[in-house]
Amino acid sequence: MTPTLPPAPAARATLWSPLAYHVFRAVWIASLASNVGTWMQNVAGVWLVTTLTTSALLVALMQTATSLPAFLLSMPGGALADLVDRRKLLLGTQGFMAVVATILGALTLGGQVSAFGVLGFTFLLGMGSALNGPVWQTVTTELVPRPVLPFAITLNGVSNNIARAIGPALGGIVIAYYSPGWVFLLNGVSFLGTFAVIYFWRRDAEESNGPAEHFLGAVRAGMRYVHYAPALHAVLVRVFAFGFGASAMWALLSVVVARKLHLSAGHYGVMLSWLGAGAVAGAFLMGRAGGRLSLNQRVLLGGLVFVATNLSLALIESTYILGPVMFVSGTAWLMAMTSFSTTVQLNVPKWVQARVVSIYMLVFQAGMSLGSLAWGELADHVGLQMALYGAAAWMLASALLAFPYPLNAPEDLDLDPADPWLDPPLADGPADPDDGPVVVMIEYRVAPADWPAFRAVADRLTRLRLRDGALRSGVFADLADPTRITEFFYVATWGEHLRQHRRFTRDDQAIEEQVRRFHQGPEPPRVTHFLAFPLAAAPVEVAAPYPNVELQH
Structure with missing residues (x-):
């Protein structure tokens, strides 16, 4: 069986509705503590590299070291999250990151770490985060019902941004009075709370009612799904463009504080706290007035705000002005990122959800990694100010993508499995899951006058x-x-065709029913399955989910 979803709320969902579900509430609180530790780690890592090297490129590479593992491992992580027990995968990733952060802390306190060493350990933490990210996002769909999901996604963003508001300040204090090494150790401890909550979560085990997918096949299935899902193309184009331009702020903010403003780690932490506070305020703003803006308009507005953010970092030298600028930037960041994530998760069925989320995260992190590298390299060669001007110009140009690639929220999309497709066709002969290829042919009777309309739906x-x-x-x-019109489709193996039956949703079924309405005659469309010849001495007729269906070998 699949994990049982909690019941939908009786009243209209609000920003606080997800917290009424106790497992989500426990996970949210634990992740908040972990996110605080992560942001403390980010501040300590970036500041430590800033003090260990004079290269702006190496400092900017801290963002790349965080983002690049997601580019490399998001898709494998997404496939694993759809194939294995998500609870066990979360336990593994949380434990791995706790060990890495603890070792980095011990080496730093012992004076045995270099700028390249910090980059290496940051990369390892990024690997854990990359494997953790897809499963962490998709677990939310098991903890709250679909009407509450957009608010749960927003609250997850709030958790990260509350941590961004608190973590950098705490990290800056610990760095100022003690050492970055203690920050790394505290981050290692912060993973234990999440580990404990996941350990005691009694998740319903999923029972497979068909042949299991192989790892590489699962990766290909995720890529294929995205390729043939137009609603996801707009998200991927827009999130890459947004991440590439917005990465300049994350990659170069510490350089602006240290080299342009000549301030300390504490001031850098304060700037990040302004960002986090703005994001938290943005969540409440979206809860009250978010319905007045579409997802597309939210991302467009967020991009325009980052035009002003990059220009402000290039031109303004007063922290009294930059603080409020960072506050507004935090609001824009949350508004854009929750809009991207909501669009993805509302458009994808459960069977492929983690894989699609992983591709989304891969594209986003690719934009962040390449952008950080580009703006850091540009800052080293033509100056910090010119790099920020370039990032502002990029964000302004990418705002135009809102017109050819709008984001759309599905209104009545039903992604539950289609009931008539739950019972797979039966084979009364040697139909092993690895046998194939398989050709399925469906014969309709359609009047020539109906061909144009039939073809459009077909x-x-x-x-x-x-x-x-x-x-x-x-x-x-x-x-x-x-x-006589025949629809055919060709599948690699019998097992893959059985998986097709589990992947078909009720929304897909509505399209299939539109096709069948054009069929004329007393009998329903005739469906025939052909398995690669030869496997049996003679044709064998068997039962199938449609009336009058044959399986021929």
């Missing part, structure tokens, strides 16, 4: 077949009988 169904596992799909007409 094309949508073809895209669904390809998205869910078909290697080829199409619709053909019989030249000798104009009313």
Whole structure:
């Protein structure tokens, strides 16, 4: 069975509704503590590298060291999250990051770490975060019902930004009075709370009702799903462009504070606290007035704010002005990132959710990594101010993407499995899951006058077949009988076709029903399955989920 979702709230959902679900509440509180430790670690790591080297590029590479592992491991992490027990995967990633942070702290206190060493350990923590990210985001969908999900995603962003408001200040205090090494040790301890909550979470085990997916096949299935899901293309284009331009602020803020303003680590922490406070305020603002702006408008507004952010970092030299600028930037950051994440999770069914989230995170982190590298290199060669001007110009140009690539929130999308597709076709012969390829043919009777309308809907169904596992799909007409139309799709193995039956959603089924309405005649469309020849001496007729269905070998 699949994990049981909590019941939907009786009243209209609000920002606080997710906290009524006790498991989500416990996970949220634990993740808040862990996020505080992570932001303390970020401040300590960046500041330690800033003091160990004079290169702006090495400082900027701290952002790359954080983001690059997501680029490399997000997709494997997403596949693992869809294939293995998510609870066990979370325990493994939380434990790994706790060990890495503790070792870095011990080495730093012993004076045995260099700038490159900090970069290396940051990369290892990034690896843990990359494997943790997809499963952490998708677990939210198991803890709250769908009507509450957008608010749960926003609260997850609030958790990170409360931590951003508190963590940098705490990190700056510990650095000023003690050492970055103690910050790294505290971060290691912060993972233990999340580890404990996940350990005691009694998640319903998932029972497979079909052949298991192989790891590489699962990765390909995730990529294929994104390729044939147009609603996700806009998210990926927009989040890459946004991450590339916004990365200048994250990568160069410490350089602005240390080299341009000649201030201390404490002031850098205060700037990050302004960002976090702005994001928290943005969550309350979205809870009250967010419905007046579409997801597309929120991201557009967030991008325009970052134009002003980059220009402010280049031109303003007063922390009294930069603080409020960072506050507004934090609001814009939360507004944009929760809009991206909400769009992805509301458009994807559970069976592929972690893989799609991992691809989304990969594209976002690719933008952040490449942007950090580009703006850091530019700052070293043409100066800090010119690099920030370039980032502002990028954000202004990327705002135009809101028109060809708008973000759309689905209103009545039903991603639950389609009931008639839950019972797979049966084979009364040697149909092993690895046997194949398989060709499925569905024969309709369609009046020639209905062909244009039929083809328009059939094309949508073809895209669904390809998205869910078909290697080829199409619709053909019989030249000798104009009313006879055959849809076919070609699948690599019998097991993959059985998985197709579990992937078809009720929303997909509505499209299939539109196709079937064009069928004429007393009998329903005739469905035939063909398995690669030869596997049996003679054709064998068997039962299938549709009436009058044959499986032929």
